[in-house]
Amino acid sequence: MPIEHRSTHRARRALARISFLTLAASALVVSAQAQAANLGFLNNTPITYMKQRDLQALNDAAQKALNTKQDGESLDWDNKGTGNTVPINGTVTPQSSFESDGLKCRKVELVAHAKGQTQTWMPTACKQSDGKWKLKKQ
Template identity: 60%
Template structure:
């Protein structure tokens, strides 16, 4: 069964843009994403995002709250080595629906970047980012 992606460039951009807006930055600065230059996300290609998503899906299904799993982009074809961790937290269940926050960390060229989306799934379905 194919794993559906909850971790896309669009969702990362949405998370990061929201963080910038919450920090009080103006609309002009929020639309200028030059601050992402030389951060791990700027080196990630689609295959790298898929590797992170696959690792996140597995960690979210198997790990206890606070238990980290390592991931890397080894074998994706990207010349820039990227690695990090996925750590599920704060599991909440409501009937057939399960939600967790997840700390996703990526390290590339000495830079570390962290995202903390809240993800949910229905039954045995895939984890998807919860829209705020």
């Protein structure tokens, strides 16, 4: 398989894996789907190095930040202990809070750093009746 095709295939596999997680995964998928016609832009970006346990670490950090941090206050996260040999870290920063359809919602900035590259996503999450934050459909 040519190197470029392997990278695109790896990016597609990464996107398929993340589509099943909650907030963090949804944010990554939404960001990527905007450019789904050409996944080459994902080559060598943090998302291509993230495995399911890394995404869960990001999701856990997002849930914690949304529950405990004020707007503009960041929570650091990393993938230590996930088993991934690629170190990945970043921040989760709630940006603004508001109500939508009777739910508390917050815009949140998710940042990931891996192998000298940085990716940023800005989804909106709303707190559900079960207490979990879920991505607001746009």
